[in-house]
Amino acid sequence: MISKKVLLVGNFGVGKTSLIRRFVHNEFSEDYISTIGVRVSTKVIQTNKESLKLLIWDVAGTNGDQTVPKAYFLGASAAMFVFDLSREETYINIVKQIDMVKELSGLKNIVVIGNKRDLMTADKLHILLEKVDVTIDFITSAKENENVEDAFKLLGQQSLK
């Protein structure tokens, strides 16, 4: 079975850990517990051809101009940038942040996820989508288990490219 290292990065409090918990354990908690460093979770998914073991690196959230340590990206096959749809400061510099992730990881493509759909009205979401200058791959809700599976499936597919 192939193993692929994938990383979730983004500002603190955007729900990276919640997405992983939902995907790996199908659990969700409203409590916010800050992640320090890296916690690795694993889950086997089925791609078109075979089983794929995802080594999912839950990287501590960044704040402002902080960057993820380059060492964490060593051997990474794909990365997911997560932002909080309800907090503008988590996507206001999204282009710059994604470029930085690409530079540190050497990856050409980054999966972009807007999380916490459950906190947004349709109108607010519509306005936000016009403001964000990158293509968002999935709008997710870890709480409502919306598009979480699909987001990780895309991440898995990216890791095989």
Added chain:
Amino acid sequence: MLPAKIQDRFIQITVDFSGTITGIDAGFFVTDKFKIGDSVYKTCPFLESTLDSLPLEEWFKMDAMFLNSKDRDYSVDVELFRDEDFVSVLIINRTNVYEYVRELNQNRNEISIVKHQIDRQNKELAILRRAAEKATEEKSRFLAMMSHEIRNPLNAILGYANIIANDSSCPSTLGYVKSLLMAGNNLKVIVNDILDISRIEAGKLELVLEPTSIKETVEICVRDFELLYKESKVLLVSTISDEIPAIVMADAVRLTQILSNLLNNAFKFTKRGSISLKVRVISTSKETSRIEFDLTDTGRGMSQDQVGKIFNEYEQIELSDNRIHGGAGLGLTIVKRLVESMNGQTTVKSEIDVGTTFTIQIPFKNIAEGQKSEVNSQQLEIKKQDLNGAEILYADDDELNHVIVAHILSKEGANTTLVNDGLEALSALQNKTFDIILLDIHMPNKSGTELIKERHLFTQLNATTPIIALTANTNTEDIKKYINLGFLEVVSKPYTPEELIHVVYEYFKK
């Protein structure tokens, strides 16, 4: 040999590129998790997919990695060294340090999230505040405009009605004029009510506290209502306690407004029986006298639900009340707000088909004996009005107002020069000395405010002549603006002949 305390904090192992542990080299940290032949990925999943990519023969550090253990989680710093055939893995337990970091981080992040929420709420509040301020400004502008537009014709209606009342001896004409005056005054009350409530809401209502006789104020008010409703089947009874201080500090105009609004309300809804006003002192101290005004009627009464709503703005108990009884539904709201502004309280008890009792308690400041004489002397001065021979210039573009002012002043013996705008007024001021200048504000060619700014052009003839504004702009800001520009007094339209004469006389005698 390292001390055991240090050896417990790290472990150094050797693994091959498939992740199989090939040697335990040093240290005792979680040794039970690392057995030769086991896969290191089980305990250190972060090494999977990492080992292959390590740079050759150089130390590679990864900080703050979670180490999986059944018993507890550890946070460790990891140092890796890749050789041709193996990888050396040094794992240092930093759980305690990272726990502090985690707590600090958690606090920082929570503060940041709360700050963001507060920022967002502040932004929302700012938007709401701007909208509310804009709405208030619009409302104030609308009210000021409406007030101006209503007051001007109302001034003419009341002014001409007064002229006819003075000049006519025909009983039927006098009767019609009386009705005209009553209707005009009612309209004036409504306009004033709307403006008052607007001022109160904007916190712009200022009480004018003067030595006042409560007894006299109540008696005048009751007398006015007795005259107004002398054809009514309802009996108005007033009882004023002898214990009420002769003079207290009060805003007589606003107190009259409170009593008038309550009496007006009582007469509106009482078809038979009586309306009783009792005034008594309920407590006294050296500084204040708390006086209670108790107004009971035998009218249609209200349900508890209705009682709960009567102080709301524009509230009429029945849909037809506005059409039948008139008014804007602001009278009781104003009563409550005015009483509150006097630090008093308003209560109401009511029963359907039995009647209603409004009780008002207001603490009035007592005054020293010396001050009491000021009331009497002021009243005497007002009676001595005499404008004989006074030269008065009046500028207004409304000819109806010309006739009214000229009529009022000529009856007092004054000579009035009438001009149509500020430009004509300037010309007159440069050619003749006047005792008083009366200026409308809104005039074509040159407004009253533009004219007063050109006072230096009046020449010596009128360099110090008092200038009084006669205007329908009556809000506090306007009045302050006019006073700052140099107007000595602002007479608000519609004014009574007595009000105008009094102000003109005040400055003429100086």
